Amino acid sequence: MKNMKAMDAVSYGLFVLAAQQGGKDNGCIINTVLQVTAEPNRIVFTVNKQHLTHDMVMETGKFTLSILSQKANFDLIRRFGFVSGRDTDKFAGFGAGVRRGDNGILQVLQGTNAWLSGTVLSTQDLGSHTLFLADVDDGDVLSPDSSVTYAYYHSHIKPAPSAPPAAPAPGGGSKKRWVCKVCGYIYEGEELPADFICPWCKHPASDFEPLP
Numbered sequence: 001m002k003n004m005k006a007m008d009a010v011s012y013g014l015f016v017l018a019a020q021q022g023g024k025d026n027g028c029i030i031n032t033v034l035q036v037t038a039e040p041n042r043i044v045f046t047v048n049k050q051h052l053t054h055d056m057v058m059e060t061g062k063f064t065l066s067i068l069s070q071k072a073n074f075d076l077i078r079r080f081g082f083v084s085g086r087d088t089d090k091f092a093g094f095g096a097g098v099r100r101g102d103n104g105i106l107q108v109l110q111g112t113n114a115w116l117s118g119t120v121l122s123t124q125d126l127g128s129h130t131l132f133l134a135d136v137d138d139g140d141v142l143s144p145d146s147s148v149t150y151a152y153y154h155s156h157i158k159p160a161p162s163a164p165p166a167a168p169a170p171g172g173g174s175k176k177r178w179v180c181k182v183c184g185y186i187y188e189g190e191e192l193p194a195d196f197i198c199p200w201c202k203h204p205a206s207d208f209e210p211l212p
């Protein structure tokens, strides 16, 4: 009996992956970072190709990872996770919440407990994502707060999907609603298209569930 709910037991963290290219700063939320060797100190991480930060890390080979702590709030995750750096400056108005590291890339100082910077060694095309293997060049601890896990995000940070219904569309009261289990985005319509991609977090229709 195949039960892929088993995948839900795999643990993840939450991180802001930041890059800098041609004077533009950008960052996105990722949940897959893993140290693979200590000598040399190397990590792997995966990034959805739809993120502008993906292209910037691919082209510059440089990045900084800020590790989210349990003090992170939903606004931080929304800022870096659910808008596109292609049309906004995600660091705008962040003020004292960031510091520029020696590699020229911004570190997030709010709602984080550490940062790591590194250099990409190789990449592997995974279809929707790219897997990056990288050397860790530098880093520092910012606070003693525990790192956030993906499960903690779902239980403590993400708003409950009980948000009031959006105003009904003119002339239509029979629309159904689906909520993205990852970020809380609500889709309204007759049917959720099978190829629907969440506009906030880029997760597929399979990560949506119907709302009563």
Ligand code: FE
Pocket (backbone or CB within 6 Å): 180, 181, 182, 183, 184, 185, 198, 199, 200, 201, 202, 203
């Ligand atoms: Fe989503």
